[in-house]
Amino acid sequence: MADERSQAGRDLTELLGAVQNLLLNAPRVEEFLTDLAKLAADLVEPPASCGITTSYDGQPRTVVTSDPRAALVDEGQYEGGWGPCVHALATGDVVEIVDQESDPRWPEYRVHAVALGVRSSLSLPLVVNGDVIGAMNLYDFDEPEAFDIQNRRRAETFATQASTALALALRQVHDAELAEQMEQALATRSVIDQAIGIVMAQQRCSAEQAFATLRKHSQNNNLKLRTVAERMVARVSGQAVPQPPPFRRRSASSSGGAATGLGDGVPGA
Incomplete structure (x- = not known):
């Protein structure tokens, strides 16, 4: 029995380590969750089926499963709004069904x-x-009482680790979106500055006057200021406007603790 517990502990440690590897290697949250569901299915022997449920517009939905059976079980709970995964999602309680037939x-x-x-x-x-953002549902098709005390503790430990990893994965999505916004802002600022320089050279005017000219053209033609600037730069250079390199924030160690930032945004961009 001690050997069995020791082996189970090593297996759980391996599974928890795999969760962290998923976080590092999965390029998208969807892939991370899919692989997470497959790992969770291996918590018991023989493996269970796993579905991960979350809420969209106030309605429970299955986002990923380890196999099609879990999706079928999940979906049967949504129309009536009852069942263990719906209850766990709504209340944050752990729900165990020892014997589904009784x-x-x-x-x-x-x-x-x-x-x-x-x-x-x-x-x-x-x-x-x-906040409860999802429920991990394990379904066993082989026998009642599949989730004894040991398996339940393993599953609860895994769910806690999965929640932490999911929080980091969602943070990475937010950071990626922020980086994309920064790249767009950098591209806008760069091309508008180039267009201002072109107008200054052509009309021998100040930067403020050149910017006013661009903005007036933008308003009169119902075009974004960036679009006006891109067309002007492309017309003068004879080449499409290149995009800037990906935005990268400096770490505190490489910048003396100062965060990388942008200057004031361009009005009307």
Whole structure:
């Protein structure tokens, strides 16, 4: 028995390490969650089916599954708004069904789940910064009581680690969106400055007067200021406007603690 527990501990450690590898290597959150569901399915032996549920516009939806069976079980809960994964998502409670055929909760769901071959299940909330943003649902099709104390603890530990990794993955998405916005801002500022220089040379005027000319043309033709500037630069240079290199924020160690920033935005851009 001690050897079995030791082996289970090593297996769980391996699974938790794999979660961190997913976070480092998965290029998109969707791929991260898909691989996460497949890892979660391996928490018990034989493997269960795993579905990860979240909420879109106030309605529960399955975002990823380890296999098609989990999706079918999940979907059967959404129309009526009842079932273990819906309950875990709504309340943040862990929901275990020891024997699906005899469990008295959610009678309509029980009929649906039994018809699909579910024998037992475990639904665990995924909590990020105190908010329940999803539920990890494990369905066993082989036997009742598949989630004994040891397997339940393993699943709860895995769900906690998965929640932390998910929070970091969502942060990475936010950072990627921020970087994209920064790149767009840099491109806008650069091309407008070039266009201002062209107008200054052509009309022998100040930078303020050149900018006013560009902005007036933008308003009269219902075009974005950046579009006006790009067309002017392309016409004069005979080449399409190149895009700037990807935006990279300097770390505190490389910048003496100062964060990289942009100057004031260009009005009307």
